[in-house]
Amino acid sequence: MKDLEDLKGVGPATAQKLREAGYVSIEMIASSSPYEIAETTGLPIELCKNIVEQAKEEIRIDVISGYEMYKIRQKIGKITTGSKKLDELLGGGIETQAVYEFYGKFSSGKSQIGFQLSVNVQLPEDKGGLNGGVVFIDTESTFRPDRIVEMAKHQNLDPEEVLKNIYVIKPQNSEEQIIAVEKLDYLLKDKNIKLIVIDSLTSHFRADFIGRGSLSDRQQKLNKHIHNLQRYAEKYNIAVYFTNQVMENPGIMYGDATIPIGGNVLAHAATYRVYLRKSKDEKRIARLVDSPNLPEREVIFRITSQGVSD
Numbered sequence: 001m002k003d004l005e006d007l008k009g010v011g012p013a014t015a016q017k018l019r020e021a022g023y024v025s026i027e028m029i030a031s032s033s034p035y036e037i038a039e040t041t042g043l044p045i046e047l048c049k050n051i052v053e054q055a056k057e058e059i060r061i062d063v064i065s066g067y068e069m070y071k072i073r074q075k076i077g078k079i080t081t082g083s084k085k086l087d088e089l090l091g092g093g094i095e096t097q098a099v100y101e102f103y104g105k106f107s108s109g110k111s112q113i114g115f116q117l118s119v120n121v122q123l124p125e126d127k128g129g130l131n132g133g134v135v136f137i138d139t140e141s142t143f144r145p146d147r148i149v150e151m152a153k154h155q156n157l158d159p160e161e162v163l164k165n166i167y168v169i170k171p172q173n174s175e176e177q178i179i180a181v182e183k184l185d186y187l188l189k190d191k192n193i194k195l196i197v198i199d200s201l202t203s204h205f206r207a208d209f210i211g212r213g214s215l216s217d218r219q220q221k222l223n224k225h226i227h228n229l230q231r232y233a234e235k236y237n238i239a240v241y242f243t244n245q246v247m248e249n250p251g252i253m254y255g256d257a258t259i260p261i262g263g264n265v266l267a268h269a270a271t272y273r274v275y276l277r278k279s280k281d282e283k284r285i286a287r288l289v290d291s292p293n294l295p296e297r298e299v300i301f302r303i304t305s306q307g308v309s310d
C-alpha cells in the first residue's frame with residue numbers, strides 16, 4: 001500500500017494535516033467525501049477532490065461472492081466470557097473473525113476478562129470454548145500465570161496444560177509490539193490459535209509518541225497495526241480481544257466524560273466496543289457501545305477469585 005505522500009499534490013505538510021485529522025491511509029481518503037476532508041483539514045476543495053480521485057484509483061477491489069462469504073462466516077466460533085449476561089450482551093460470547101475492544105478505568109476488569117478468555121477458549125465446544133490456543137501480548141507486564149491457574153482449576157482444566165497453550169509476548173515498546181504482530185503468521189498457523197489478547201493495545205503508543213508533533217505518526221502506525229489484527233481475525237478464524245485505557249474528555253461538562261484513547265483510528269477499528277465500569281465490590285458494568293448488529297445496552301457481571309461470572 002502506498003503512503004499519503006505518493007498522491008500527487010500531497011507534500012509533507014499536507015500529509016501531516018490529513019493524518020492529524022484522522023485521514024491516515026489511502027483507504028480512508030478514498031472512502032471519504034472531498035467536502036468533509038476540506039472542512040476538517042482546511043485544505044482547498046479542489047485539492048481534496050483531486051486526492052480522493054487518486055486514492056480511489058489506488059484501491060484494489062477484492063470481490064467475493066455472497067456464497068463464499070456465507071461459507072466463511074459459517075466457521076465463526078464463540079468463546080464464553082464466563083458470564084451469561086455478558087455473553088448475551090455480545091450476542092452469545094466473543095466471536096472469531098471479529099475484533100473486540102474493552103476499555104475502562106483501572107480495576108474495571110479489562111485484564112481479568114483477557115485472562116478468563118485465555119482459559120475459556122481452551123474448553124471444548126460444548127462448554128463454550130474452541131479447543132484452541134492463545135497468543136497473549138502483555139504490554140503492561142500484568143499477565144499473571146497464577147491467576148490463570150486459579151481460573152483453570154475452577155473450569156476443571158489442567159492448569160499446566162492451559163498455561164502451555166498460552167504464548168506470551170512482552171514487547172518493550174510500540175516498535176517491538178508492531179513487529180511482534182507482523183510476525184505472528186507462523187504461530188497462528190502452527191499452534192491452532194483461536195484467540196489473540198493484547199493488554200493493552202495503546203499504552204506503548206501513548207508513551208512513545210508524546211506531543212502534538214508526533215500525533216499523526218502515531219495514528220498512522222496504530223492504523224497499520226490494527227489492520228494486521230483484523231486481517232488475522234479473518235484469515236485464521238481467530239477472535240481478537242484488546243484492551244484500551246481511557247482519558248477524560250474536557251469537552252463534556254455533564255455526565256460520564258470517560259473516552260477511550262486512540263481517536264478516530266481506534267473508533268472504527270473494533271467490530272465490538274465495550275465500556276467497563278467498576279461498581280460495588282465484585283460488581284462490574286459492561287456497556288456495548290459500538291456494534292454492527294446489536295443494541296447499545298448495559299449488563300452487570302462479577303469478578304471473583306474464581307474469575308468472571310454472573
Ligand SMILES: Nc1ncnc2c1ncn2[C@@H]1O[C@H](COP(=O)(O)OP(=O)(O)OP(=O)(O)O)[C@@H](O)[C@H]1O
Nearest residue numbers: 104105106107108109110111112113303304305306
Ligand atoms: N484473585 C482475585 N480474586 C478476586 N478478585 C480479583 C482477583 N484478581 C483480580 N480481581 C479483581 O479484579 C480487579 C482488577 O481488574 P483488572 O486487573 O482486570 O483491571 P484493569 O481494567 O485491567 O485495570 P488496569 O487499567 O489497571 O490494567 C481487582 O481490583 C479485583 O477487584
Ligand SMILES: [Mg+2]
Nearest residue numbers: 110111142199
Ligand atoms: Mg489491566
